[in-house]
Amino acid sequence: MSGAELGLAVSVFLACAVEAVEALTIVMAVGYTRSWPSALAGAGAAVGALAVLVAALGAALTSVPVDDLRLPVGVVLLVFGVQWLRKAILRSAGLKAMHDERDIYALQRAEARAAGRTHGGIDGYSFVISLKGVLLEGFEVVLIVVGFGASQHRIGLASAAAVIAVALVICAGIAARAPLARVPENTMKFAVGVLLSSFGIFWAGEGLGARWPLDDASVLFIIALVWGCSFAAVSVLRRREPYA
Numbered sequence: 001m002s003g004a005e006l007g008l009a010v011s012v013f014l015a016c017a018v019e020a021v022e023a024l025t026i027v028m029a030v031g032y033t034r035s036w037p038s039a040l041a042g043a044g045a046a047v048g049a050l051a052v053l054v055a056a057l058g059a060a061l062t063s064v065p066v067d068d069l070r071l072p073v074g075v076v077l078l079v080f081g082v083q084w085l086r087k088a089i090l091r092s093a094g095l096k097a098m099h100d101e102r103d104i105y106a107l108q109r110a111e112a113r114a115a116g117r118t119h120g121g122i123d124g125y126s127f128v129i130s131l132k133g134v135l136l137e138g139f140e141v142v143l144i145v146v147g148f149g150a151s152q153h154r155i156g157l158a159s160a161a162a163v164i165a166v167a168l169v170i171c172a173g174i175a176a177r178a179p180l181a182r183v184p185e186n187t188m189k190f191a192v193g194v195l196l197s198s199f200g201i202f203w204a205g206e207g208l209g210a211r212w213p214l215d216d217a218s219v220l221f222i223i224a225l226v227w228g229c230s231f232a233a234v235s236v237l238r239r240r241e242p243y244a
Contacts, residue, residue: 007219008148009161011195015144016165018188019137024169025101025179026133029108034115035123042130050138054145054159061150071207073151074200076143081196088190089230093237098186101179144196151203194230198223 023043031039061069090096108129115125141162149158172180202219205212212218 005152005154005157007195007199008152008154008158011192011199012141012145012148012158012161013165014188014192014195016141016162017169017183018185018192019141020166020169021101021180021183021185022104023134023137024173025105026108026137027130028173028179029105030112030126030129033109033112034117035126038123038126039130041122042127042132043134045127046131046134046138049135050142053142054155057142057146058149058155058159061146062153062155064150066151066153067207069150069207070203073147074202074204074207076147076200077196078200078204080140080144081193081198081200083193084189085193085197085226085230088186088193089233089237091186092190092234093240095237095240101181101183101185105179105181148199151199190230194223194227198226201226 027039027043087096091098112125112129117123145158145162146155149155169180198219201222202212214221
């Protein structure tokens with residue numbers, strides 16, 4: 001496996017793991033509070049829709065020459081990477097509240113109880129909330145999977161990394177029977193933001209005609225530079241008033 005393929009697999013795995021933790025929290029909340037069959041049906045429908053989307057976009061993009069994909073894919077990854085990195089930097093600096101799965105789980109369960117109950121058949125509330133939660137959390141991952149996979153015509157590798165990440169998160173959730181609050185989510189988002197931003201810069205540069213001095217190995221130096229600048233930003237921002 002080349003360095004670029006390894007970076008693809010790691011980036012997709014981490015991104016999917018983070019989003020899977022958030023989606024699992026929503027599904028568990030409505031499942032335990034209202035109806036597991038309905039919650040799982042909604043989650044399954046969302047996963048099916050996302051899989052079809054990956055297959056459709058992947059099939060369309062793999063027919064396009066790689067060189068023509070570098071710039072648009074690089075821009076998309078850079079946009080997502082900067083968004084993830086910005087939030088992670090603010091949280092690390094204490095200027096934004098940490099993402100707390102326990103609080104989110106408690107809120108989702110309270111809302112599920114307040115929604116009232118349906119009698120018999122599919123519980124519409126559980127189905128819709130699970131469907132919406134998985135779709136929203138999964139859509140960004142679809143773009144990352146397709147973006148990374150299409151940039152190297154390795155949709156299969158990107159999809160496999162996503163499936164492994166989701167499977168591991170689900171297994172951990174089943175074992176814990178509780179939201180995965182101990183997962184270092186912000187650290188993972190920080191890493192994903194750095195990787196997405198770095199590969200975005202690398203591929204966008206190639207798309208604009210840049211020739212990196214060390215070819216694919218140059219991405220390692222870009223990752224180091226983005227990581228260093230991000231930690232410097234955290235140090236500077238920590239001097240400001242902390243999140244209240």
